Amino acid sequence: MGQLSISSVQREDEGIYQCLASNDEGDWAQASAQLAIGAFPPHLKETFSRQVVHPGSSVSLKCLVSGTPLPHFTWTLDGFPLSPVSERYFLGQQQQTGHDDLVVAHLNITHVRVEDGGNYKCVAENPVGRVEHSANLHIYGAPYVRRMSTVVGVGGKRLELPCPVAGYPIEAITWGKGDNKNEIAFAEFNQIVRKT
Numbered sequence: 001m002g003q004l005s006i007s008s009v010q011r012e013d014e015g016i017y018q019c020l021a022s023n024d025e026g027d028w029a030q031a032s033a034q035l036a037i038g039a040f041p042p043h044l045k046e047t048f049s050r051q052v053v054h055p056g057s058s059v060s061l062k063c064l065v066s067g068t069p070l071p072h073f074t075w076t077l078d079g080f081p082l083s084p085v086s087e088r089y090f091l092g093q094q095q096q097t098g099h100d101d102l103v104v105a106h107l108n109i110t111h112v113r114v115e116d117g118g119n120y121k122c123v124a125e126n127p128v129g130r131v132e133h134s135a136n137l138h139i140y141g142a143p144y145v146r147r148m149s150t151v152v153g154v155g156g157k158r159l160e161l162p163c164p165v166a167g168y169p170i171e172a173i174t175w176g177k178g179d180n181k182n183e184i185a186f187a188e189f190n191q192i193v194r195k196t
Contacts, residue, residue: 011037041129042067045102047122052138052168055114061107063122063133070095071124071131073105078118078146078164082107088116114141117166138168 002021006013014037022028046064053059065071073093075082084091089109096102105124109116121134146164153159163173 009035009037011040013037037068039126039128040066040068040101042071042124042126042131044124044131044133046104047133048120048135050135050138052140053112054140056111057139059109059112059116059137061120061122061135061137062104063106063124064096064102064104065124065131066099066101067103067124067126067129068101069126070101070103071126073103074123074125075105075107076121076123079121079162080146080164112137112139114139114167115144115146117141117144117168118146118164139166141167143167143170 002019004017004019014035016032016034018030018032020028020030043066044063045066046062048061048063051059063073065073073091075091082089082091089107091105091107093103093105096104103124105122107120107122117137117139119134119136121132123130123132144166146166148161148163151159151161163175165173
């Protein structure tokens with residue numbers, strides 16, 4: 001049996017393939033088969049970038065993703081899922097006209113407030129894969145710390161405790177336990193302190 005192996009099948013590999021068998025006496029036989037690609041994992045085509053804005057501005061974050069079947073999107077802010085229904089923002093997605101495998105997801109916020117700042121992540125998933133992109137949205141204003149979740153650690157294991165901070169610029173974050181406080185230089189939102 002002969003076999004054609006394609007190590008990483010791509011959309012451009014779709015088409016009709018012919019197999020021709022022959023011998024030294026000039027005899028031959030052939031058959032053909034159509035190769036159709038049924039599924040592709042999501043792939044980022046266009047993403048949003050870090051922004052610094054003033055309160056009251058309008059912000060639009062967009063992810064353009066290809067994939068078959070069409071990906072489903074979720075959005076997070078500082079790791080917490082954003083509800084599809086909100087008075088503060090609008091989440092939407094739609095298929096690109098003329099492209100059966102492209103979909104755009106967007107997050108629109110009108111009249112941003114300091115507390116809208118943080119790390120926004122767009123996650124696209126379909127049955128064969130997942131892709132994500134994140135960037136920070138900084139909003140000028142006084143420091144704002146989002147509610148922190150309870151973290152349960154395992155003795156002897158590494159622990160990460162995020163502090164979801166908004167406001168811009170932020171000069172420092174101070175962590176403390178009891179009376180012991182350590183000031184930590186701050187470069188970006190959601191800095192994770194690691195004890196080594």
